[in-house]
Amino acid sequence: MSMARKLYPLGIQTFSEIRTNDNLYIDKTAYIYRMANSDGKFVFLSRPRRFGKSLLVSTLQSYFEGRKELFKGLAIDRLEKEWTEYPVLHFDLSGGKHQEEDQLNRYLDYILKYNEHRFDIKCDAVDANVRLANLISSVYNKTGKQVVVLIDEYDAPLLDVAHQDERLESLRYLMRNFYSPLKQCEPMLRFVFLTGITKFSQLSIFSELNNITNISMDEAYAGICGITKEELLTQMSDDIDRLAAKMSVTREEAILQLTDNYDGYHFTYPSPDIFNPYSLLNCFSKEKIGAYWFGSGTPTFLIEMMRKFGTTPIEIGEREMADVSDFDAPTETMESIVPLLYQSGYITIKDYDKELKLYKLDIPNKEISIGLYESLLPNYVTTEIDEGKVVIARMSALINSGDIDGALRLLQTFLETVPYCDNTLYEGHYQQMLYIIFALLTDYRIIVEQRTAKGRTDITLETHNHVFIMELKFDKTADEALEQIEAKRYADAFALSGKKIVKVGIAFNVKDERNITEWVIR
Missing domain, CATH: 3.40.50.300 (P-loop containing nucleotide triphosphate hydrolases)
Known part of the structure; x- marks a missing residue:
């Protein structure tokens, strides 16, 4: 007992x-x-x-x-x-x-x-x-x-x-x-x-x-604030068991979900794994996994600063190696949004190269990723956030079963019904919007403009058993998009993954429909 x-x-x-x-x-x-x-x-x-x-x-x-x-x-x-x-x-x-x-x-x-x-x-x-x-x-x-x-x-x-x-x-x-x-x-x-x-x-x-x-x-x-993995497993062991029982999963599965959602912070390197204390306590108290840290508020100052620096959602995630002066910089002299993203906890240290003295930064965990992109979505489509969430959850389920065609049909219908924020007729706006929507598809690894040996792919979505390589073309045909995937041999990078590789050419019409008009799947 x-x-x-x-x-x-x-x-x-x-x-x-x-x-x-x-x-x-x-x-x-x-x-x-x-x-x-x-x-x-x-x-x-x-x-x-x-x-x-x-x-x-x-x-x-x-x-x-x-x-x-x-x-x-x-x-x-x-x-x-x-x-x-x-x-x-x-x-x-x-x-x-x-x-x-x-x-x-x-x-x-x-x-x-x-x-x-x-x-x-x-x-x-x-x-x-x-x-x-x-x-x-x-x-x-x-x-x-x-x-x-x-x-x-x-x-x-x-x-x-x-x-x-x-x-x-x-x-x-x-x-x-x-x-x-x-x-x-x-x-x-x-x-x-x-x-x-x-x-x-x-x-x-x-x-x-x-x-x-x-x-x-x-x-x-390193562990002065937040809850370290060791503290979680020792001082909160009973809490883990209670949560696992409530969620009807094993203790190991509960730890895995807590880790995916709330862990991943490092404020130096090496550092113990640090969990967000606010989210962890709320999760144990409410006995369910949720996005607690974002609460009800949108980080307005972050959105203002993104505007000031012209930062797009695509640029927030995984970064090339950075010098400490790039992210531990004084707020008022910063030349990019990186110091603010780091100090506010939207990105954190993920690795360190001792010889080069460079850090690798990325979004800490799923809770931040989902919360961040959900709060950015209304800047691209004026929709009820819940309506967007429902569509994205349904797309997730379809992609999970390998049905990219069904997911794109769903997305097309959704985009027909939502008004856009402003009369933007440039590709970047739609690329960002589609990126946010794909980034909100849970449980997948998403890479945008991934550098492969032969060039860049637009969006790569890696699920448990598929790799979807998607090329977006604006005001061109879906075939042209697919040809680019073939010509640049994007798929070679995933040849050894053991997963089924699906190439998807997508055409987006900016001038009239402002929607996905056609796609080709191979």
Whole structure:
């Protein structure tokens, strides 16, 4: 008989509450001890949203407040001998999203007041930087102890406006001003921890803080946020069994599905396999596989940035090898969307070439792939997303049984009924749209414009027992498309796969019908 399960801390980001309620807590306290007792006094960590950063900040707060009783039985219990109590200032900037300059000033006023009130400090100054400096020195003098400063989502006010240069400039100046006392107060500080999604350069926000240690890609901290494969298999073993029973599959099959959907993150290399904690807990709580991380919201800032950089959906996935400066780049100086995709968790590290010092990046897992393309589809066809999902699911089933003809007929009917977003008469728009639709066909490997020895194929779809090589031709015939597959010998690349190779030439009419008009299958 397995024990009654601990409740999942869904929506709870406060360490003390999780421990007092005896909710499920994945023990990250060994990292906390290492971080708090290492060389750097100023530490920065970047991780995607809903990856457990706020809980980490809250755990640091309980630790520095010396609340030993909350850590009973955890790793740090054996490591920490002193449990010195420090005064802790905690600033959560997540409430500063979607704000103009005066609103943001009022928000900073609000979080400063909250901390002043906690330590019974009066301050007549108006400027946020003067008040922060006063707060630190007053608390230091009052308690006779160095102060700990924890800043959660330090970049929240800037994320929404990252694509608007003027607004970004004014808000960035405001935030830089707010953070500036941290350097001059250094002797009065015991530890400063900042966390967020993106890496705004030291130049812009932390020009003051040239002594900050960025642990985001340190191997020692690879598993500090998220749930590692080992933690899943040991600390959540009963949860896996419960899910398997509910889904009527074996434990191994349940692990495989969890891995396909929620695993695949690496924030350095080598790194343990890291699962998305938010999705994993929701999946166990609701006892079904779903796309939880995307929730109801479309990542609007991502779509704005894709427009700004002219990035197409095709360009998001698998990449050639990249230098670390290509994706761990400061947000405001980035020359492509790659750093934002990486820091937001839409792509992650998949491999590393030691000799060349280059990383391979790709979409982490199925949940991200499906969620991302579903949120991009409405930019290409104005359709009810559910209607699109139904068509795509039916196409999936047909392709799975090898019936590409039926799938294309279904697609043709669907495209007849949906209006397009804008009067685009260029091939790229339709190629992107078709790519998104094919990318949403679950369980297949999709490759677009795959480089083969003899050239490029347009879309290759690899299923369990078929390889469909599809060539799209705009305002030409399906035969011409098929001839290109034959002439360039695209199929040779798959000759040894042992799968049935199906060549499909597809003609798309851009000028009149804006639809697939004919196809030839060989």
